Amino acid sequence: MKKEGKKDGGDRGKAPLTxxxxxxxxxxxxxxxxxxxxQVVKYFITIAPRMxxxxxxxxxxxxxxxxxxxxxxxxEKDAPMGTPDWVETxxxxxxxxxxxxxxxxxxxxxxxxxxANLDAIxxxxxxAPVKTPGHPDLLFIDLDPEPPATTADAARIALLVRDRLAAxxxxxxxxxxxxxxxxxxxxxxxxxxxxxxRGFVHAMGRELARENALVASESPGPSNPGKVxxxxxQNSPGRTMVAPYSLRATPRATVSAPVTWPEMEKGINPGDLxxxxxxxxxxPWEGILxxxxxxxxxEKGRGKQG
Amino acid sequence: MKKESRxxxxxxxxxxxxxxxxEKKAGGKxxxxxxxxxxxxxxxxxxxETPVAAGTAAQKAGEKKSPRPIWSGSVSIGLxxxxxxxxxxxxxxxxxxxxxxxxxxxxxxxxxxxxxxxxVVPWEExxxxxxxxxxxxxxxxxxxxxxxxxxxxxxxxxxxxxHYLSLDxxxxxxxxxxxxxxxxxxxxxxxxxxxxLGAAGVGxxxxxxxxxxxxxxxxxxxxxxTTLRYxxxxxxxxxFEELAALPAPAGKQLDLAKKIITDLSGDLDITEYHDxxxxxxxxxxxxxxxxxxxxxxxxxAAEVKELMTALEETVAKLGKK
Numbered sequence: 001m002k003k004e005g006k007k008d009g010g011d012r013g014k015a016p017l018t019x020x021x022x023x024x025x026x027x028x029x030x031x032x033x034x035x036x037x038x039q040v041v042k043y044f045i046t047i048a049p050r051m052x053x054x055x056x057x058x059x060x061x062x063x064x065x066x067x068x069x070x071x072x073x074x075x076e077k078d079a080p081m082g083t084p085d086w087v088e089t090x091x092x093x094x095x096x097x098x099x100x101x102x103x104x105x106x107x108x109x110x111x112x113x114x115x116a117n118l119d120a121i122x123x124x125x126x127x128a129p130v131k132t133p134g135h136p137d138l139l140f141i142d143l144d145p146e147p148p149a150t151t152a153d154a155a156r157i158a159l160l161v162r163d164r165l166a167a168x169x170x171x172x173x174x175x176x177x178x179x180x181x182x183x184x185x186x187x188x189x190x191x192x193x194x195x196x197x198r199g200f201v202h203a204m205g206r207e208l209a210r211e212n213a214l215v216a217s218e219s220p221g222p223s224n225p226g227k228v229x230x231x232x233x234q235n236s237p238g239r240t241m242v243a244p245y246s247l248r249a250t251p252r253a254t255v256s257a258p259v260t261w262p263e264m265e266k267g268i269n270p271g272d273l274x275x276x277x278x279x280x281x282x283x284p285w286e287g288i289l290x291x292x293x294x295x296x297x298x299e300k301g302r303g304k305q306g
Numbered sequence: 307m308k309k310e311s312r313x314x315x316x317x318x319x320x321x322x323x324x325x326x327x328x329e330k331k332a333g334g335k336x337x338x339x340x341x342x343x344x345x346x347x348x349x350x351x352x353x354x355e356t357p358v359a360a361g362t363a364a365q366k367a368g369e370k371k372s373p374r375p376i377w378s379g380s381v382s383i384g385l386x387x388x389x390x391x392x393x394x395x396x397x398x399x400x401x402x403x404x405x406x407x408x409x410x411x412x413x414x415x416x417x418x419x420x421x422x423x424x425x426v427v428p429w430e431e432x433x434x435x436x437x438x439x440x441x442x443x444x445x446x447x448x449x450x451x452x453x454x455x456x457x458x459x460x461x462x463x464x465x466x467x468x469h470y471l472s473l474d475x476x477x478x479x480x481x482x483x484x485x486x487x488x489x490x491x492x493x494x495x496x497x498x499x500x501x502x503l504g505a506a507g508v509g510x511x512x513x514x515x516x517x518x519x520x521x522x523x524x525x526x527x528x529x530x531x532t533t534l535r536y537x538x539x540x541x542x543x544x545x546f547e548e549l550a551a552l553p554a555p556a557g558k559q560l561d562l563a564k565k566i567i568t569d570l571s572g573d574l575d576i577t578e579y580h581d582x583x584x585x586x587x588x589x590x591x592x593x594x595x596x597x598x599x600x601x602x603x604x605x606x607a608a609e610v611k612e613l614m615t616a617l618e619e620t621v622a623k624l625g626k627k
Contacts, residue, residue: 017617025609038609045616049623066595074593081411109624113617 059103062120124240176270178248205230379460464507
């Protein structure tokens with residue numbers, strides 16, 4: 001069963017570049033855009049240096065589309081049958097699944113390429129590293145505009161959040177969700193519990209909601225029509241964020257692409273950042289994990305339960 | 307009909323991992339070894355399970371008609387012979403699975419092991435036994451059985467003609483499509499006559515090792531051969547005690563029941579019925595397909611080269627960091 005383990009794809013003589021044997025390369029994964037698996041795998045290869053730092057050391061959850069994005073994909077937390085033994089997995093009790101889940105941990109290029117070969121178009125990741133499962137090292141704010149609120153509305157709120165945090169000395173980074181909204185991220189000095197991070201985001205969301213009618217800070221029902229939800233609840237164990245530079249299962253093969261704040265100010269359409277043009281862009285998130293930050297300690301924001 | 311006698315074999319079939327493990331388990335008397343026994347029979351009959359994605363193979367089979375006749379001979383009516391090829395008309399669409407070793411997904415195979423010491427017994431050392439009493443067998447040699455075989459003369463002998471609708475469907479076993487073998491004139495004549503008169507030729511024939519009563523009748527522009535069950539293969543329900551003294555229904559109830567039946571009357575459209583279990587299993591397989599079945603496929607050189615060029619760059623970039 002371990003076909004993957006065999007050297008394959010290497011040019012004769014030389015040591016193989018990867019342990020992954022690529023299969024079904026001509027298969028069309030994005031029927032509307034006519035994008036094949038070959039192009040998807042190539043994208044993964046090209047983007048790997050930017051993506052791997054974020055995937056390293058944390059559980060990945062895949063959404064696989066073996067029949068292309070036109071058909072239903074499936075969400076896969078567990079390392080599938082036939083996972084090569086060189087792929088690192090992390091066994092963790094899942095409260096929701098009520099069993100031990102064998103998460104994939106994408107620590108190296110080969111694992112990422114193996115994931116690509118599984119037609120795992122979307123890679124989602126958990127906010128806490130496997131070393132400290134209860135302590136996230138990323139603060140995550142999902143800004144999702146509820147129609148009729150628009151992407152531009154979400155961008156406006158993103159800028160508000162940036163300014164608010166900047167006043168507290170925190171630098172936040174932004175990426176497109178690849179769909180309609182934006183994802184804001186602060187790399188954290190590990191040590192805070194999920195509840196603390198969640199409490200911080202929640203408190204800020206409530207303040208923003210008081211000041212701006214466009215902002216919703218709570219998500220009691222299924223939707224807040226016309227509002228942009230500052231979703232604090234994502235900062236919870238088991239919740240995931242789509243990885244930076246992950247492809248999305250959209251007709252145009254959009255990417256959850258890191259962008260700059262000047263771009264946000266000018267106005268940006270997440271639909272314009274896709275498999276074709278993202279690899280040619282600068283990487284606004286380069287090295288951001290080397291500058292981890294602390295949340296303003298002890299006082300107000302922290303400690304409040306979300 | 308593919309199955310031969312169901313005498314319990316002295317040598318039981320047991321599931322063993324394909325990889326040679328030193329120790330072999332002696333087959334228990336449980337259901338597992340029984341199932342295994344049936345499997346080997348199926349395998350002998352030449353109908354092994356389809357590989358990996360059973361569903362897809364089955365669907366493919368559904369699209370085409372059977373390519374090879376399973377038998378050829380002639381329908382003989384008195385001195386007249388109608389040469390025909392025989393194709394199966396029905397098919398089994400149930401989903402078949404392979405048994406795998408859970409830990410590594412390795413397919414398992416069946417082996418005949420001795421029930422006394424668990425040792426694998428090669429085919430050459432086997433013989434057929436008929437169990438007369440518990441654990442007491444009469445051995446029947448191949449030659450003895452062969453001598454008892456009905457003579458196969460490649461003929462479907464029609465003894466007489468009956469009206470097709472007079473046949474009791476309870477005896478119908480399996481149907482086969484007859485196709486003219488060579489000159490079609492006689493076939494066409496027989497088909498036309500059977501169609502016009504609603505006639506069915508009743509007779510018998512031998513296929514492989516078994517002799518069947520059968521009828522030849524017209525169906526959808528073809529002659530169809532339907533094998534029949536023997537009289538003693540069909541139970542008579544009147545043997546049930548519960549049926550002996552049924553009370554006569556009251557007049558009113560009878561009228562009501564008749565009305566209900568009239569209201570529900572209609573035509574049978576068999577396509578309204580589906581094997582929903584099979585549909586659901588195939589849906590699961592579809593979902594899992596491609597992802598979890600690992601197929602070896604040689605990618606095209608040009609594509610791989612393109613990827614390798616990109617990969618070299620990436621590896622270099624990662625190396626620099």
